[in-house]
Amino acid sequence: MEFFRIKKDIPFMRHALVFNVISALTFVAAVFFLFHRGLHLSVEFTGGTVMELKYQQPANLEGIRDSLRGIGYEHPEAAGFGTAHDVLLRLPVVKNISAKDASQLVYETLCKAEKGALTQIDNVNAKGEHVVKQACMSASGAEAVELRKVEFVGPQVGEELTQNGLNALVMVVVGVMIYLAIRFEWKYAVSAIIANLHDVVIILGFFAFFQWEFSLTVLAGILAVLGYSVNESVVIFDRIRENFRKSRKASVHEVIDNAITSTISRTIITHGSTQMMVLAMLFFGGPTLHYFAMALTIGICFGIYSSVFVAAAIAMWLGVKREDLIKPVKEKDETDGAVV
Amino acid sequence: MNRYPVWKYILIAVTILLGALYSAPNYFGESPAVQVTSGKSTLKLTSDMVAKVDDVLTREKIPHSELSFDGTGTYASVRVRFPDPDTQFRAKAVLEKGLNADPEDPSYLVALNLQPDTPKWMQTLHAAPMYLGLDLRGGVHFLMQVDTKAVLAKRLQGMQAAARSQLRDKNVRHAGIERSGDTIVINFRDNDTRQKAKAVLGEQMPDVTFADSGSDSDLKTVISLKAAAVKQTTDEAVKQNISTLSKRVNELGVAEPIIQQQGPDRIIVQLPGVQDVARARSVIGRTATLEIRMVDESITPGTELTSAIPLNSELFTVGKGVPVVLTKDVVLTGDYISSATASFDQNQQPAVGIDLNGDGGRRMRDATSTRVGKKMAIVLFEKGKPEVLSVATIQSELGSKFQITGMGNAENSAELALLLRSGALAAPMEVIEERTIGPQLGAENVAKGMHSTMYGFAAVAIFMVAYYMMFGLFSVFALACNLLLLVALLSLLGITLTLPGMAAIALALGMAIDSNVLINERVREELRNGASPQAAITAGFDRAWATIIDSNVTTLIVGLALLVFGSGPIRGFAVVHTLGILTSMFSAVFIMRGVVNLWYGRKKKLQSIAIGTIWRPDTK
Numbered sequence: 001m002e003f004f005r006i007k008k009d010i011p012f013m014r015h016a017l018v019f020n021v022i023s024a025l026t027f028v029a030a031v032f033f034l035f036h037r038g039l040h041l042s043v044e045f046t047g048g049t050v051m052e053l054k055y056q057q058p059a060n061l062e063g064i065r066d067s068l069r070g071i072g073y074e075h076p077e078a079a080g081f082g083t084a085h086d087v088l089l090r091l092p093v094v095k096n097i098s099a100k101d102a103s104q105l106v107y108e109t110l111c112k113a114e115k116g117a118l119t120q121i122d123n124v125n126a127k128g129e130h131v132v133k134q135a136c137m138s139a140s141g142a143e144a145v146e147l148r149k150v151e152f153v154g155p156q157v158g159e160e161l162t163q164n165g166l167n168a169l170v171m172v173v174v175g176v177m178i179y180l181a182i183r184f185e186w187k188y189a190v191s192a193i194i195a196n197l198h199d200v201v202i203i204l205g206f207f208a209f210f211q212w213e214f215s216l217t218v219l220a221g222i223l224a225v226l227g228y229s230v231n232e233s234v235v236i237f238d239r240i241r242e243n244f245r246k247s248r249k250a251s252v253h254e255v256i257d258n259a260i261t262s263t264i265s266r267t268i269i270t271h272g273s274t275q276m277m278v279l280a281m282l283f284f285g286g287p288t289l290h291y292f293a294m295a296l297t298i299g300i301c302f303g304i305y306s307s308v309f310v311a312a313a314i315a316m317w318l319g320v321k322r323e324d325l326i327k328p329v330k331e332k333d334e335t336d337g338a339v340v
Numbered sequence: 341m342n343r344y345p346v347w348k349y350i351l352i353a354v355t356i357l358l359g360a361l362y363s364a365p366n367y368f369g370e371s372p373a374v375q376v377t378s379g380k381s382t383l384k385l386t387s388d389m390v391a392k393v394d395d396v397l398t399r400e401k402i403p404h405s406e407l408s409f410d411g412t413g414t415y416a417s418v419r420v421r422f423p424d425p426d427t428q429f430r431a432k433a434v435l436e437k438g439l440n441a442d443p444e445d446p447s448y449l450v451a452l453n454l455q456p457d458t459p460k461w462m463q464t465l466h467a468a469p470m471y472l473g474l475d476l477r478g479g480v481h482f483l484m485q486v487d488t489k490a491v492l493a494k495r496l497q498g499m500q501a502a503a504r505s506q507l508r509d510k511n512v513r514h515a516g517i518e519r520s521g522d523t524i525v526i527n528f529r530d531n532d533t534r535q536k537a538k539a540v541l542g543e544q545m546p547d548v549t550f551a552d553s554g555s556d557s558d559l560k561t562v563i564s565l566k567a568a569a570v571k572q573t574t575d576e577a578v579k580q581n582i583s584t585l586s587k588r589v590n591e592l593g594v595a596e597p598i599i600q601q602q603g604p605d606r607i608i609v610q611l612p613g614v615q616d617v618a619r620a621r622s623v624i625g626r627t628a629t630l631e632i633r634m635v636d637e638s639i640t641p642g643t644e645l646t647s648a649i650p651l652n653s654e655l656f657t658v659g660k661g662v663p664v665v666l667t668k669d670v671v672l673t674g675d676y677i678s679s680a681t682a683s684f685d686q687n688q689q690p691a692v693g694i695d696l697n698g699d700g701g702r703r704m705r706d707a708t709s710t711r712v713g714k715k716m717a718i719v720l721f722e723k724g725k726p727e728v729l730s731v732a733t734i735q736s737e738l739g740s741k742f743q744i745t746g747m748g749n750a751e752n753s754a755e756l757a758l759l760l761r762s763g764a765l766a767a768p769m770e771v772i773e774e775r776t777i778g779p780q781l782g783a784e785n786v787a788k789g790m791h792s793t794m795y796g797f798a799a800v801a802i803f804m805v806a807y808y809m810m811f812g813l814f815s816v817f818a819l820a821c822n823l824l825l826l827v828a829l830l831s832l833l834g835i836t837l838t839l840p841g842m843a844a845i846a847l848a849l850g851m852a853i854d855s856n857v858l859i860n861e862r863v864r865e866e867l868r869n870g871a872s873p874q875a876a877i878t879a880g881f882d883r884a885w886a887t888i889i890d891s892n893v894t895t896l897i898v899g900l901a902l903l904v905f906g907s908g909p910i911r912g913f914a915v916v917h918t919l920g921i922l923t924s925m926f927s928a929v930f931i932m933r934g935v936v937n938l939w940y941g942r943k944k945k946l947q948s949i950a951i952g953t954i955w956r957p958d959t960k
Contacts, residue, residue, distance in 0.1 A: 002953040052781070103774070104618055134616050148781050150617065154772030157483065161907070168905040175897035183890070217840050220902055220913045227898030228851060231891035238887065266861040269807075270854040273800050277850030280796030281843060286788040288475075289843050296847070 004265035009257045016313035023310050027198050030205020037208045042215035043090065045162050047155035049102045051089040053110065054146040056138065058084040067113045071105060081287060086148075093155055103150045111136035116144035165219050172223055173197065176230050184237055191314035192233040195306040196226055203298045212291050221295040228274070229303025232267055233311040239263050240312070244322040252320065256312050267304060275300050342877050342941035344934055352934045355926075356821060362828035365458040365469040372428035373455035374435060376418040376448050377590055383447055384755070385416040393418050396438035402431050406455075421455055428452060451594070470831045471596075472612075473838035473912060476786050478779030479612035480620050484581075484769040486605045491577040491767040492522060492570065498678050498697025499545065499563070500524050502740060505701060506544055512537045528559040537561070547572075574605060576679070577767040582607055583758065588623050602907070607769070617776050625769075630674025630760065633666040634707065635715040635731065656719065659728030666717050671707045676700030680760035682753040683743075690753035691745040694760065701740025708738045720759065729759050789842030796846050797823070800853055808860045810939070810950035815856035818932035822852050825923040830916065838912035848920025854891060855928035859884040860951060867954045873946045881933055888929060892921050 012019075043050050053059075061078050064087060068076035077090040091102060111118055116136040138144035173193060180189035203222055207214050239259035243250065250258070278300065282293035376393060378385045387409045397404050397420065406421045422428040432450050440446040456469050474481050496519055503524065504517050514537060515527035528534040538550050538561060547569035554560040565573070582599055589597045589611065598610040614620050636653040644663040649655050657663050678697040685691040696704060708716070717731045732744050747753045800819070804812035826845060830837060863880030871879060899921060902914035940946055 002955040005955050103776075134618055146778070147776070148778045150774060150776040152771070152774035154485075156485075157773050164905040164907065168901045171901040171904065172898050175901065176894055179893055179897065216906075216910050217843070217913070220840065220906070220910050221843075223898050223902060224847060224895070224917065227895045228891075230894045234890045234894070235887055238890070262865075266857060269861065270857045273803060273853045273857060274847075274850035276799040276803065277792075277796035277846050277853075280794075280799065281792040281846055284788055284791040284795055285843065286785065288785065288839050289788065289792065292840070292843055 003269075006261055006264070009254070009261045010264075011253075011257055012260050012309065013253045013256050013313065013316060016309075016316060019309035020313055020317075023198060023306065026202055026205075030202045030208070033205050033208040034201070037211065039204065039208055039214045040211045042213050043151060043153050043158070044216045045158050045165075045214075047093050047153050047158040049089075049091045049093075049106070049153075050149070050151040051091070051103055051106060051147065052149035053087045053089065054148050055085045055087060055114070056142055056144045057114075059087045061087065063113065064089070064110060067109050068106065071109050103152060107134075107136070107145070107147055111145055114138065114144040161216065165216070168219075168223060169200075172226055176227065180230070180234070183234070184241070185320075187318040187320050188233075188237050188315055191311050191318060192230055192237070192307075194314055195233060195311035196230050196303070198310065199229060199299055199302045199306050200226055202302050203295050206298050207291075207295070212294065215291065217288070217292045218295045221292045222299060225296050225299030225303060229299065229307055232271070232303060232307035235263050235267070236260060236307060236312055237315070240315075240320070248322075252316060255322075256316060260308055260312060264308065267308060271300050271304050342874055342937045344937050344941075348930075349934060349938070352931055356824065356931075359821065359824040359828040361462070361465070362467050362832045363824055365456060365462060365467050365831060366827060368457040368459075368469070370454040371421055371423075371457050372425045373419050373421045373453045374428060374431050375451045375453040376420075376435060376439065377451070378416070378448060385418065385448075389418045389448075392439065393420060393435065396435055397431060400430075400434045400438070402427060402434060404431065419453065419455060449590070466832070468831060468834070470827070470837045471834060472782075472786070473836045473841070474610055474612060474775065474782070475777050475839045475909075476782050476789075476837065476842075477612050478777050478782035479610065480614045480617050481611075481773070481775040482609040482621070482624065482771050483602070483773035484585075484607045484609065484624075485772045486574075486578050486581055486607065487768045487770070488574040488577065488605045491574055492565075494675075494697065494767075495565070495573050495678065496522065496524060498700075499548070499565075501697065501699050501701070502544065503541055503563070505740070506540055507537055510536075510540045512540055522564060524563040526561050526563065527554075528561070529557050531559060534559050534561055571604075578605060578607065581767060581769060585609060585624060606772075613779070617774070621771065625771075629721045630677065630729075631670045631719050631721065632672040632704075633668075633670055633717055633719060634711065635717055636665040636667050637714060639665045656717075656726055656728050658726065659719070661717065661731030662728050664717060664728060664731055666719070671716070672696070672700055672703055674760075676703075677760055680757045682750065682757040685743055685745050689745055690747050690750045691743045692747070692753050692757045692760065693741070693743050696740045696742075704738045704740070704742070708734050708736075712736055718760065730756055785839050786842075789839055789846075793823075793842065793846045793849070797849060800850070804853065804856070808952045811860045811863070811936070812952070814932050814935045814939070815853065815860065815928075817935055818856060818927045819849060819853055821931050822920075822924050822927040823849060825927060826916070826920055829919055829923060833919075835915055835919075836912065837916075838909055840909045841912040841916045844913045844916035844920060848917060848924060851891075851895060852920065852924030852928055855884070855888045855924060856932060858887050858891075859929075859932065863949075864951055864954055867949075867951070868956055873940070873949045877936060877940065877949070881929070881936075885929065888925065892925055895921050 059080065061080060064078045065076050068078070068089070068091070072094055073091055074094070075092075079088050079090075080086060081088050089106065091106065093102075108118060114136065116138045118134055119137050134147075135143050136145040136147075176196075177189045177193050180192055200222055203225075204214075206212070207218070212218075236259055239262060240255055243255045243259050247255070275297065278293050278296045281289045282297060285293055376385070376389065390407050390409050394404075394407055402422075404420045404422055404427075406419075408419050410417055410419065420431070422431055429452075432452055435448075435450045436443070436446070439448040439450070458468060500517055500519055503526065507514055507517075507526075513529075513533060515529055517524060517526050519525075526537065528537065534552065541548075541563070542550070545563075547566050548563050549566055551562045551564070552560070553562065578601055582601060585599050585607065586597075589599060589609065594611045594614055596612055598608065600608050602608050609624060611620055636650060638650060639647055639653075644655060644665050645657075649665060652668050653665050654668060655663060655665050676696045677694060677700075679693075679695045681693050683691055683693045712734055715731055715733050718729045720727045720729050730744060730747075732746065744756070747756065797819070801816045804815050804819075806812070808815065823845070826848065830841075835841075859880055862884040863876050866876035866879045867873070896918065899914055899918035902910055903918060906914050940949060
């Protein structure tokens with residue numbers, strides 16, 4: 001099998017301006033949505049409580065919100081997910097409820113709303129593990145509301161995580177730039193980083209536009225994809241350097257076109273095979289991995305686009321020349337040594 | 341030319357075998373077990389317990405196997421395996437009854453548990469299954485913030501009192517001692533007194549600095565703790581809180597709790613299997629108190645149980661040196677104990693050295709000066725139940741530093757020191773992060789992680805074989821080795837696997853296949869340019885190597901950045917990500933080359949290799 005039967009170099013650089021305009025527009029749109037809508041940050045960053053509940057009956061979301069308003073949450077967020085029985089609550093830190101006891105209080109309130117009573121049950125699951133838990137039992141003896149997951153993050157932890165996330169981003173950007181500057185030359189380093197940071201902003205733009213939840217795992221995914229797609233720019237720059245060496249007569253345009261054409265098949269195949277793994281996570285990974293995989297998917301798709309079309313074009317605008325990469329051999333000074 | 345020396349093949353074979361060995365424990369699963377631990381701070385579990393447990397079970401004819409004794413001191417436990425959960429259940433009930441005289445106040449805690457089914461010989465090689473994080477097995481996670489400010493305040497309070505009493509003892513006249521922020525300020529009227537005071541205090545307090553200020557008759561010296569001393573104080577407080585927490589968690593009967601320090605002033609508590617957050621939190625946040633009281637002298641020793649107890653006294657029957665009757669007046673509470681260390685007295689006998697803070701020294705002196713030769717006792721109140729830790733004879737008037745001796749052996753003194761330190765929390769703590777995951781959700785997460793890795797792997801494998809034929813097969817083999825090595829490494833290093841960690845495994849595989857694609861594409865290109873098959877293989881591997889290094893360096897930078905700045909779930913991701921890159925470089929390049937060499941390397945007159953279509957622009 002061979003997918004790529006390209007006979008002649010594709011004149012990518014002739015359309016460099018078009019590509020750059022497209023990415024500039026997407027970039028601006030992404031920035032606009034980032035500022036206009038903002039990221040839907042998970043409690044890991046904002047602090048607060050997340051609870052996952054499973055109701056015996058299909059859950060009445062409005063009723064749940066009402067009960068929550070009753071205990072002091074002004075804008076309780078209650079959303080269904082998966083089935084009609086599953087409810088996800090997102091509660092900010094509020095003054096009149098001590099953050100540590102929030103989950104307990106909410107569970108009690110919602111249990112009462114379902115006309116259940118909190119009781120201690122002590123049983124053993126199928127695996128033989130001993131499980132003691134507080135359960136909300138209805139009058140008929142069934143578990144009316146099951147508490148599946150509680151996550152509470154204090155506000156100070158949230159601030160730290162945000163700071164650490166930014167630190168990690170800066171360290172990645174600086175690390176990659178230093179590496180590229182050593183490996184190539186500053187113009188390439190700059191263009192590769194611009195191209196890939198623009199991917200990052202676009203991913204963030206998607207998260208802002210669709211108001212997908214931005215969690216720590218998503219952040220890790222974005223950084224992973226940043227490191228991953230920088231590599232694609234490296235491959236193309238490698239080819240550009242090789243071509244500069246091989247064909248002395250070719251213009252910068254031709255050199256870049258040839259470099260992109262000859263690497264495009266492997267760019268797409270490598271990204272495609274990574275994407276297969278990511279798709280598997282997107283479809284089978286469940287809610288926790290869903291947005292992680294989503295960030296990777298957008299990152300991989302835009303990674304191809306940006307490293308192929310954007311990075312090389314920026315490098316071209318920055319005015320890369322063969323002399324940048326191939327150090328001119330210094331002519332030996334004939335009058336070396338002592339001169340009278 | 342495409343041949344490896346024999347040692348390289350042997351290296352590959354050995355690596356794969358080791359990988360298989362150390363990843364194997366993950367396939368064995370777990371069997372039901374019961375864990376017996378001590379239910380009381382003063383009761384130590386020893387290896388004799390194994391025989392006792394065996395006795396009880398044999399008497400009740402409950403089939404069991406593999407009795408084992410683990411750990412030391414407070415963490416010791418006896419574990420027994422059972423063939424099925426029903427037996428395990430029965431055994432729990434039987435053991436609870438058989439080991440504890442009073443079911444209301446159990447001496448031993450019996451908890452249900454799961455034990456890995458790894459064969460014995462594997463266990464001796466330290467092959468163990470991966471430890472699953474809470475998001476995969478269910479349980480409670482707490483992140484606690486230790487209030488280090490309170491610790492320092494307590495320490496400064498002690499210093500202030502000590503300074504006051506020392507200056508009084510040495511007859512140095514000062515014009516007032518006060519605390520201001522993190523320092524203690526002493527006022528003086530003249531410089532001579534100030535210098536004298538500094539000399540007196542400097543002798544007693546080695547870890548502080550003095551700074552003079554003021555003029556004329558309004559002189560000051562500011563005492564502040566050295567940075568090292570501040571750090572030591574908070575470190576000790578955190579350590580002490582951890583040991584207190586460990587004991588309390590023990591009582592919850594959790595099979596494999598994790599209690600560890602995170603950063604300078606935080607503690608992580610993870611309790612797998614526990615669903616009842618409210619109870620877990622109440623046990624962890626419980627306050628225990630220590631009290632020092634005097635023994636009631638009106639009761640003749642030996643007749644405590646029979647004589648009438650005076651109105652102002654109480655009878656204690658639990659602990660060491662009991663029965664004993666103590667007055668209800670409390671000389672000191674545990675708050676005054678700033679440190680308790682096991683040491684030796686001047687006769688080389690084991691002793692516990694106790695330091696008191698605040699006006700503890702004064703109270704102690706007042707209480708003991710008239711009672712030399714009498715006895716005093718230290719009592720720990722936990723869950724409202726008292727337990728006598730020590731009854732000691734007062735040898736002389738006691739001050740802010742004193743020793744308890746006559747404990748027999750060093751083990752006893754170490755234990756008493758630990759109890760005195762950990763009976764109460766050194767510093768207040770608050771929960772700043774809490775996570776509860778139901779066991780069912782955990783199991784679902786494991787299944788989801790496994791499925792995504794499996795289906796992703798299958799899709800990649802099918803594509804690779806279809807597109808690159810034989811070379812695709814080699815690549816898939818290399819990828820499988822990568823997975824094997826990664827799992828083996830994670831198990832061997834005892835890394836906790838979380839859901840993001842599982843995602844990182846899948847992603848690592850997705851990125852690892854890149855290296856193989858790079859190699860295969862390069863080999864194809866060489867063939868397209870008319871190289872002979874053997875030359876194409878060599879050139880393909882060599883040229884692709886530089887690119888593979890490049891791509892891995894950038895991903896490694898990301899891995900390291902996440903390791904440095906990540907915490908919690910991100911850390912799990914970063915560790916697996918970084919290890920995955922390292923194993924992928926080994927398997928994708930070294931192992932794949934080995935397989936290719938083994939297959940094609942010997943054929944001298946190789947005409948073609950199965951790497952899929954080699955399309956040339958000039959053909960149709």
